[in-house]
Amino acid sequence: MSHIVNAYSRLLTSIVRGEGVYLFGKDGKKYLDFAAGISTASLGHCHPYVTGKLKEQLGSLWHCSNIFTIPEQERLAERLTALTFADKVFFCSSGLEATEAAIKFIRRYFYSQGQGRRNRIITIEGGFHGRSIAAISAGGNEKSREGFAPLLPGFDKVPRNDIKALEEKISDETAAVFLEPIQSEGGVYTLDVKYLQKVREITKAQGMILCFDEVQCGYGRIGSLFHYQNIGIEPDMLTCAKAIGNGFPLAACLVRDYIAEAITPGTHGSTYGGNPLAMTVGNAVLDVMLEEGFFGHVRRVSKCLKEKLLPLAEEFPEIISEIRGEGLLIGIELKVPFADKIVGQSLDKGLIMTRVLNNVVIRITPPLIVEDKHVSIACDILYKLFLKI
Ligand SMILES: Cc1ncc(COP(=O)(O)O)c(C=O)c1O
Structure with missing residues (x-):
């Protein structure tokens, strides 16, 4: 009997090793990883360059309090701000x-402007921002909220892509x-680009913060x-996590100066945030992503994935209702809620995927280093599974 809290419906398979886009079970079975730890192992498993940098740092310093200046942290922040709006x-x-930081920074900014009453945040139905009380109050589905009352006030949810509903929710708070x-x-x-453009216009005109x-x-x-x-x-703000650390716990909240000014010593913090190990990994991941051709590769292989998946939807219209998503974040929506069955059978065949939306959507999020040949293997497995249904 396991002594682990039952928060996950766990598979019995144990994974003991990873290399590139492959994972290896305790029994030696090889799996093509099209989940990447849920969009996390961006450069694949045990990327040699990132692993090498981490090993170097392990021998010099693991942890250092944020009361000291951490050079690798300064460096990563400098690089991220140079590369973005922040x-x-x-x-x-x-x-x-990162979600908690974003919510607190938003509220603290308006407080610092003498507008403490202005503290409500509009979020979108179907959005997910994590599992703290604040994050499930902001997003998540009914299941993630059930039994955790009282939730936090201050969040107004509106349907996806509905600009009128969003405008109607805006108040002086x-x-x-x-x-x-x-x-x-x-x-x-x-979300529709036109919708997001309109949200940007509205938030700017109303002096509201837009956080992605x-x-x-x-x-x-x-x-x-x-x-x-x-x-x-x-x-004006952006939260990121997962791929930024390629599996190492690391996340960030990127902000514009005028918001950051509201955060002064003692108002927010994180013991482990920005520690030397995480920052070394973060810089190493960025080194690899900024190599020439990295994002071009992601775009090319994404195209290949879509091109190979779309014919499946045409071939199996009684099973698949839609293939959607962008880049290497793809969902296959099924007509019947049996994504767990497909995901389970594909695991038996050596392909790891995940499922979302009440068992209706199979989600594909491979490491970004995935190649066309891996896409072909995965689509072939899926084709054969759909053929048998
Ligand atoms: C969009 C989004 N935001 C926030 C989170 C929470 O991240 P974490 O699980 O690292 O707390 C997740 C996790 O899946 C997510 O998908």
């Missing part, structure tokens, strides 16, 4: 912590809009460092 970065260890440009846990839904949660869709997955760069809509 002026400052707050480092933490998980997407959830509204501080910000916080959304995932591509909802992943919610079922792989891309790019914990899943950011950091290379859609073929640019951040997805906002693909669509040309700059937020």
Whole structure:
């Protein structure tokens, strides 16, 4: 009997080793990893360059309190701000912590402006921002909220892509809009670019903060460092995690200066945030992603994935209702809620994928280093499985 709290429906398979896009079970079985630890192992498993940098750092310093200047942290922040809209970065260890930072920074900014009443945040139905009380109050589905009352007040949810509903929710207490440009846990839904442009216009005109949660869709997955760069809509804040650390606990909240000014010593913090090990990994991941051709590769292989998946939808119209998503964040929506069955059978065949949206959507999020040949193997497995249904 396991002594682990039953928060996950775990598979009995134990994974003991990873190399590139492959994972290896205790029994020696080889798996093609099209989940990447849920969009996390961006450069694949045990990437030699990142692993080498981590090993070097392990021998010199693991941890150092944030009361000291941490050179690798300064360096990563400098690089991220040079590459984005942001002026400052707050480092933490998980997407959830980045969500907490974003919510607190938004509220604290308006407080610092003498507008403490302006503290409500508009979020989008189907969005997911983590599992703390604040994060499930902001997003998540009914299941993630059930039994955790009282939730936090201050969040107003509106339907996806409905600008009228969003405008109607805005009051003199509204501080910000916080959304995932591509909802992943919610079922792989891309928000319309025109909608996001309008949200940007409205938030700017009303002096509201626009914060993008790019914990899943950011950091290379859609073929640019951040997805906002693909669509040309700059937020005022952005949260990222997962791929930024290639599996090492690391996350960040990127902000513009005027918001960062509201955060003074003692107002926020994280013991492990920005620690030397995480920062070394973060810089190493960025070194690899900024190599010439990296994002071009992601875009090319994404195209190959879509080109191989779309014919499946045509061939099996009685099983698949839609293939959607962008880059290497793809959802296959089924007509019947049996994604668990397909995901389970594909695991038996050596392919790891995940499922979302009440068992209706199979989600594909391979490491960004995946190649066309791996895409072919995965699609072949899927084809054979669909053929048998
Ligand atoms: C969009 C988004 N935001 C936030 C989170 C929370 O991240 P973490 O699980 O690292 O706390 C997740 C996790 O899946 C996510 O997908």
